[in-house]
Amino acid sequence: MTTTPGSVVATTIELLWPGRSGGRCYRVLPTATRPRLLVPERPRAAAVAGLRAVRESTSRQSRARTAAVSAAFSTAPTRLLPGERVLVGDGGIDQLLGETLGTTVVATVHLGPDRANRKPVLALATPDGSIVGFAKVAVDELTGRLVAAEGDALRLLSQRSLRQLTIPRLLFDDTWQGAPTTVQSPLPVHSERTSADPSRVAAAQVELATCTGVTTASAAESAYVTQLTRRLRSQGPVGQQVADEITTAVEAVDLTLPFGVWHGDWRPTNCAVTESTVLVWDWERYASDVPLGFDALHLALTSRARATEDIADLAPLLYALAPGVLAAFDVDAGAVPLVTSLYLGEIAARYLTDGQHHTGARLGDVGAWLLPELHRRNAVTAS
Numbered sequence: 001m002t003t004t005p006g007s008v009v010a011t012t013i014e015l016l017w018p019g020r021s022g023g024r025c026y027r028v029l030p031t032a033t034r035p036r037l038l039v040p041e042r043p044r045a046a047a048v049a050g051l052r053a054v055r056e057s058t059s060r061q062s063r064a065r066t067a068a069v070s071a072a073f074s075t076a077p078t079r080l081l082p083g084e085r086v087l088v089g090d091g092g093i094d095q096l097l098g099e100t101l102g103t104t105v106v107a108t109v110h111l112g113p114d115r116a117n118r119k120p121v122l123a124l125a126t127p128d129g130s131i132v133g134f135a136k137v138a139v140d141e142l143t144g145r146l147v148a149a150e151g152d153a154l155r156l157l158s159q160r161s162l163r164q165l166t167i168p169r170l171l172f173d174d175t176w177q178g179a180p181t182t183v184q185s186p187l188p189v190h191s192e193r194t195s196a197d198p199s200r201v202a203a204a205q206v207e208l209a210t211c212t213g214v215t216t217a218s219a220a221e222s223a224y225v226t227q228l229t230r231r232l233r234s235q236g237p238v239g240q241q242v243a244d245e246i247t248t249a250v251e252a253v254d255l256t257l258p259f260g261v262w263h264g265d266w267r268p269t270n271c272a273v274t275e276s277t278v279l280v281w282d283w284e285r286y287a288s289d290v291p292l293g294f295d296a297l298h299l300a301l302t303s304r305a306r307a308t309e310d311i312a313d314l315a316p317l318l319y320a321l322a323p324g325v326l327a328a329f330d331v332d333a334g335a336v337p338l339v340t341s342l343y344l345g346e347i348a349a350r351y352l353t354d355g356q357h358h359t360g361a362r363l364g365d366v367g368a369w370l371l372p373e374l375h376r377r378n379a380v381t382a383s
Helices: 007-016 043-055 062-076 093-101 143-157 198-210 222-232 236-251 294-303 311-325 332-356 371-382
Strands: 024-031 034-040 083-087 106-112 119-127 131-137 168-175 179-186 215-217 255-264 269-273 279-281 287-291
Touching: 007 034, 007 083, 007 106, 024 062, 024 255, 024 287, 024 294, 034 279, 043 062, 043 106, 043 119, 062 215, 062 222, 093 106, 093 119, 093 179, 106 236, 119 255, 131 143, 131 168, 143 168, 143 179, 168 236, 198 255, 198 269, 198 279, 198 294, 236 332, 236 371, 255 332, 287 332, 294 332, 311 332, 311 371
Parallel strands: none
Antiparallel strands: 024 034, 024 083, 034 106, 106 119, 119 131, 131 179, 168 179, 215 255, 255 287, 269 279
């Protein structure tokens, strides 16, 4: 039985396969009312490869679910496949990207949870199950900026001699149906994967942070702090309060900080350590002229966010971890609290600008978990 898809699914199908109907069958997982994936019924090898590619996770439970669904798509009769069936047309984005890559491709579409930067991410597999690329297609102004920014980042970094980390190659950077679209090469995430050696990851983060050079500036007079507080003050009362706390923290100390670049979203699900390199993907948030160590602080925060029962404990925990986290960047001990405060201000600006609180993101309400700790630390310093 073929169902009428929900609005997100219908919008995605129209974006990727516009004006085409009745060509191929896909399954919506887990349901059309709570869509996370669009998986082709056939070819089976392409479906299984796509599932494994887009459902990679550090969670044992998630890996077990992926294995079970993959097994079903490998062996179950079509009528017993999980999810609800929807129809998409022949051709569409598959055809364009296949011509670009020089081979026939079948897309498995990852939609992910409802959040501000939600967009289709396509795992592109050949009919025999080889992943040949990942595509991202923008759906609005925010995701358009992110997709375009990732293309710019990959192009820039491809010109650098990176020894500690490996990034995807940019294979396509254009538009589809007027929407910014990129395709990047797959990374060998499943080959020779080892544990996330902290020293290897730290070395890769330092290499990235310094790969375009390092500058120094007074925090109070830096372009970064000026731009950060301006961004915060444009985001309503909470943003203005965070900006006030950042300004207070900067003015309380006369410090010169080193500035470089950062990945912008270096979290456990965006990197993998192999025997020969550190693989890093999802470069949508890449930026320059930020204090050294932001990536290390972000990894520390996101590594612990889910396991921290009370998110009000998260910011104090990050301050406690920061001296060790920033040690690889040679950040002066006296500057560690300020760099941590600036990082939290950066994350607050991002979540407020993206409207993460309105999508129910766990850390989206920065007024509840981040702002109180900034205020408390400034009060302690002042006393």
